[in-house]
Amino acid sequence: MSVTPEAAARLRAYLAYFRDLGVHEFYRWSEPAAQALEPAAAVEAPAPSIAAATGVLPPATPPVVAPPLEIDDRELQPAHMLPPSLREPPAPALRSFDDLVPLPATTIPAADRPAALKVIQDEIGDCTRCPLAYGGRRKIVFADGDPNTELMFIGEGPGADEDAQGLPFVGKAGQLLNNMINAMGLKREQVYIANIVKCRPPANRTPEYVEASTCSQFLIKQIDVVQPKVIVALGSTAATYLLGRKQALAGLRGSFHSARGAKVAVTYHPAFLLREPRMKGEAWKDLQMVMRELGLKPPVKQ
Known part of the structure; x- marks a missing residue:
């Protein structure tokens, strides 16, 4: 799968964002992942097929564009605006x-x-x-x-x-x-x-x-x-x-x-x-x- 330079840059930005939030588990750098984030290299065009020579070509396949990631910005909201399920528990009350x-x-x-x-x-x-x-x-x-x-x-x-x-x-x-x-x-x-x-x-x-x-x-x-x-x-x-x-x-x-x-x-x-x-x-x-x-x-x- 090839990734356009714009998509690769966007993915890098998303990954950096999540790393800053402390989310690392989904991010494991590997050789296939590294290749996927690199701009697609130019591929030599194949020799014309018989179908191309006769002028009858299959319909072009539209490029696959990854949908934009939906980022939940609740992490960026003040604590008092978050729903109770996302708030940190209050500090335990001291007792003498x-x-x-x-x-x-x-x-x-x-x-x-x-x-x-x-x-x-x-x-x-x-x-x-x-x-x-x-x-x-x-x-x-x-x-x-x-x-x-x-x-x-x-x-x-x-x-x-x-x-x-x-x-x-x-x-x-x-x-x-x-x-x-x-x-x-x-x-x-x-x-x-x-x-x-x-x-x-x-x-x-x-x-x-x-x-x-x-x-x-x-x-x-x-x-x-x-x-x-x-x-x-x-x-x-x-x-x-x-x-x-x-x-x-x-x-x-x-x-x-x-x-x-x-x-x-x-x-x-x-x-x-x-x-x-x-x-x-x-x-x-x-x-x-x-x-x-x-x-x-x-x-x-x-």
Whole structure:
């Protein structure tokens, strides 16, 4: 089949249009397709037939012209003008930890809390409930610290060092968090540390909604077992899912919020402070607010 230069140009334009829209499956370049898109080469006329010599010729066959492609321009319309079937689904609504699950009616005695946390860890098992299980994770990072503490720190998710060791905040950001805890007059062993997700996101990206919401059920149980007086949300991801709203840290810092019966203070993630050391003073203000709430005093310098 031969294609005129005008038809070939039109086909190329259509293909480029669909490629720009992300449609590639129908387009597989092959030798026949390449030849079909090339202008028809001149073909040497055959020798006159007997019919032509006698003047009796068959009727000429009209050229085959491909009908123009019908392009649906709905993709180019604003989203609110598209029919519901073509619109992207709305972003899932965030819900705070208080709204996801009712608060427990009873408290777990201090002596039973380590065993209760072990039950949660066993329930998680070798978790495959969300895509993070297939993103190259090595270990599930459950938590670390004292199950009978008044102070809990919640971060975003494990990094490479945490994924390798199975413990939260053991890399460079963890070293800074240890220093922050020490500046409050405490030791790491005296607080409880966890993350919104327990598996490392690929390339340390921010956890997706489905990942965070899937893992939240276990973090909520951990909080309900430990029952800290104060939770420090480290960074915007922890604050977003704990409080159920997406808001800039500047609007969340400086006052207490509430989650699972605890007061929640929001401050910068240690990884951010490593990139922006000038903000360490602001984070210290947040920790001082927590210290006043818990009656802590910084250690006396020798």
